[in-house]
Amino acid sequence: MLEGYEIPCISKAKCSEARRVTVAEDINIPGNSEALVDVFVNRIEWDHDLLGDFLIEPNQAFKEGYPLIMAATMVNINRSPTCNVRLMNPFSQDVDLRRDA
Template sequence: MRKLTVAEDVLVPGNSEPVIEVYVEREEADDGGMPDFIIEATDMFQERYGLVLAATLVNTNSAPTCKVRLMNPFF
């Protein structure tokens, strides 16, 4: 499990699907191990923000930030 941090503040307008950059928390053990992670939203995230996060496979060794897709299904 890793913590994500949004690279910059983002406003997600209703009925839109922006692709945003996030920073994935890393540990020293990640350098020698498998750097691939699946990013998924927790139930708490969905309840708090009302957004849907598409499950995304990322490689934390390829770049300091990764791109994920959010969706705001409300108008």
């Protein structure tokens, strides 16, 4: 709905599978702060033929495993070996993320 009008949304393309996203290097996120974190997005053989735009969002395992908030982020995996995601630590205790987490 937009200003009282219903606008149908039809998906034109669907990804056949979710991609695994892992932390590129060990990082400490201090309490009450936010950080841009370098991550690797799992790639497959034909990625170079695609536009490479992906939406990175936290899954349930991330939400349950880490006391962090992740902003949904649009990335292009063909621009760089790593992508950046924004993580917020709303608590006073530091959080350590290890490579490949």
